[in-house]
Amino acid sequence: MEFPQFFPIGHLAPRLVGMDPIMWDPFRYKLGGRLLNAAGEEFVHRYGGEDEGRYVTTRDIISYAITKEAEAGRATPGGGVYLSFEHLGENELREAFGPVIDRLAANGIDLTRLPVEVSPIAHYHxxxxxxxxxxxxxxxxxxxxxxxxxxxxxxxxxxxxxxxxxxxxxxxxxxxxxxxxDGKAGGAWSREAARPHLELLAANGGHGVGRRPGAATGHNTGAALGELRAELADLMWENVGVLRTGAGLSTALERIRGLVRQLEEIPVPGEGPYNLARQDWFDLRGGLMTAESVALAALRRTESRGAHQREDHPEMDPEQARNQVVRLDSDGRLACDWMHRAA
Ligand SMILES: Cc1cc2nc3c(=O)[nH]c(=O)nc-3n(C[C@H](O)[C@H](O)[C@H](O)COP(=O)(O)OP(=O)(O)OC[C@H]3O[C@@H](n4cnc5c(N)ncnc54)[C@H](O)[C@@H]3O)c2cc1C
Structure with missing residues (x-):
């Protein structure tokens, strides 16, 4: 669970409407788009990459390099780096981008005159x-x-x-x-085993969310869920994102567990048509469990490997060339174990 992959050059600025935020990848590959920091310098080679107009460096190294440049105060105004195609002529760009160049123009982006700003984004797990x-x-x-x-x-x-x-x-x-x-009539399930989940689903919280849209209590629940969700996103980006340390991961783990307790204090919003607060409650519950699993496994992996980069353990450790498994303990807590090494 400690291995989310970051896509290094997600679109950051200027505003891009109606286009895929990871659209730059194939064009950079084809044309050798240059990554530059705020001072206009190429930098990927400082972090073990070999960029120089080609596209041979892996996603983890480029994501790491961009994040380190930002940490060193060399980020663009939007907080990322520049992706520049300015070394190419208009005809060359039009040939490679095809009709995409007109859609970029509709967004006010002229690649012959200006670079765009890009930044790592969470991409795959x-x-x-x-x-x-x-x-x-x-x-x-x-x-x-x-x-x-x-x-x-x-x-x-x-x-x-x-x-x-x-x-x-x-x-x-x-x-x-x-x-x-095949051949089985219906699901064999035990109402007793499912009892806690059925009780949770049946808990309507008494807020009347969805039945009386805009009622004060419903609005407050939605706002409270929104705040927890926003805090979780910031916490994960800061401490469990591209750059990780033991201290940051421990802080995140403690706070995630605090957010779990805060969510438990918010009653499940009631049933009703299009009750997004109810959906948000369950989404956040799942998100918190996933976040805790990622932080827990990342804290225990005291090495850097693939998409998991520890600032306090920059080397790869052959002893840790194996999986960890996160599971729910009988007391409902998440626990994490190392699997045996493959023979
Ligand atoms: C921007 C982007 C570009 C990518 N480009 C590539 C690429 O070029 N090549 C490549 O190989 N991979 C690419 N990937 C990765 C790849 O697209 C995904 O890994 C893949 O699509 C995952 O497929 P999936 O069916 O497992 O999951 P998903 O496509 O995520 O499908 C899961 C579905 O479950 C639904 N769902 C979720 N919760 C519930 C619920 N509670 N009840 C009912 N339904 C639910 C979701 O709405 C969704 O439709 C890209 C990923 C991203 C984000």
Whole structure:
């Protein structure tokens, strides 16, 4: 779970409406777009990358390099770095970008005259649910595939491998799920085992959110959830993002657990049509559990590997060339264990 992948050159500025924030990747690849800090210097080579107009440096190194330049005070006004195609002529750009150049012009972006600002963004999760070779989870009858599953990409996914992974392992999961379900009449489930979840779903919180839109209590619940969510996002970016330290991860872990307690104090907003506060409550609950899993595993991994970069442990440790598994303990707490090394 400690391995989210950061996409290094997400679009930051100027405003780009109606276009994909990771659109720059293929153009940079084709044309050798230059990454420059606020002083106009190329910098990726300072962090072990080999950029120089080509595109051979991995995503983790470029994300790290951009974040370090920002930390050193050499960020652009938006907080990232420049991506420049200014060394290319208008015709060359039009040939490579095709109609995209007109959509950029509609956004006021002329690449012959100005660079754009880019920054790392969270992109993909190498971690995920643990499955066996049939894509079965530990819950009988529950199969998983795609990005929700961990393991296929190790510590760092190669570009382009996620969609094939979802398709290939999705077929395997579907086949085995069908075999499992074949001939079975209905799900065998125990109301007693599901009791805590059913109680949670039935808890309407008494706020009347969704029944009386805009009622003060409903509005307050929505605002409180929004604040917790925003704090979680900032906390993760600052402490569990591209640059990590033991101290930062411990701070994050403690605060995430505090946010879990704060969420428990907010009653589940009631049922009702289009009740987004209710959805937000459950999204945040899942988000907090994921955040805690990531921070917990990252704190225990005292090395740098793939997309997990520890400032206090910059080297790779061969002893840690193995997975960690996060699980719920019988008391409902998250616990993390090292798996045995592969023979
Ligand atoms: C901007 C971007 C560009 C990318 N480009 C590439 C690329 O070029 N090549 C490549 O290989 N990979 C790429 N990736 C990664 C790849 O797209 C994803 O890993 C892949 O699409 C994941 O597929 P999936 O089916 O596992 O999950 P998803 O596509 O995320 O599908 C999960 C679905 O579940 C739904 N869902 C979530 N919660 C619930 C719920 N509670 N109830 C019901 N439904 C729910 C979601 O709405 C979603 O539709 C890119 C990713 C991003 C973000």
């Amino acid at each position: 190498m971690g995920g649910v643990r499955v066996d070779e049939e894509m079965a989870t530990r819950v009988p009858g529950l199969y998983a595939a795609g990005e929700a599953v961990g393991g296929a990409s190790g510590a760092n996914r190669l570009s382009g491998n996620a969609i094939p992974e979802a398709l290939v392992f999705g077929e395997t999961a579907g086949r085995h799920a069908a075999r499992f379900a």
